[in-house]
Amino acid sequence: MKTSQRTLKFSQALIFFAAVVALCLTGCASSRSGQVYSRDQARQVQTVETGTVESVREVLIEGTKTPIGGAAGAVTGGVLGSTVGGGSGRTVATVIGALAGAAAGAVAEEGITRKQGLEIVVNKDNGQTIVVVQEADVAILAGDRVRVITAADGTTRVSR
Template identity: 55%
Template sequence: MKKQQLYSALTLFVALASATLLTGCPASMSASSYTRDQARSAQNVEFGTVQSVREVRIEGTKSGVGTLAGGAIGGVLGNEVGAGTGRTLATIGGGLAGAVAGSAVEEGVTRQTGLEITVRLDNGRTMAVTQAADESFVAGDRVRVLTDRFGTARVVR
């Protein structure tokens, strides 16, 4: 029976880990990445000059997938400890500890470095856009600011 429980726990772990990887990934914050909905959609283009660039941290996602996966895995592993009331308490404790750990892992894995880019547009207006730090910008760079119909903006060369 122990072998069957271990096999079940391992199967559950693999399934939940796969779900976390597939659904827990954040939308890209890169100026070079577009969602399927953004492809072939018109965007407003404004030209301007970079005034300043500041490195920022973009928080990771907190979708709940990590919490659920961690809780399930912790509960299954906790269920392998003890017997009777001790097993029940270990299952509950393992589930709670796993949920906290899973949430922290999801947030940490999806956190990224970003840039807050302040641009003085040619029309005189100033705007700031925060995006992934996958391209470098410095004050004085001529750039384009692309804005879609939902207000999502990106700074590109």
């Protein structure tokens, strides 16, 4: 097998690896859903209060910003850059590819893990007004009677 064919196969394998890492990032992102409980919250006492929704506003919950997206992008960009030119030109292309890949990977990670959310203002029956932001996976409207559920770790969710 020629060197160029080996480099191409290696590049393809690395791109596949980077894609798998990117997909795994979506699984690693913690949920901000009103319907998802962490393992630590299961079988734990939680406080329930009731109230009426004053208002609901759509918001955007930013995605994760870990080094994984940038690292995967840097590896992929570096490998792709190394297939360009020869000698010192190849070295420059590798470095530029790695830098561009790192930037693109970081942006991709944040975009992949970004979620639509709701800012929910609740007038609790005790007279207190609170705001909870959670993923927009439950239909909650102004005027709805809701439960405000608070875990021992401070995690709060609004449920109908």
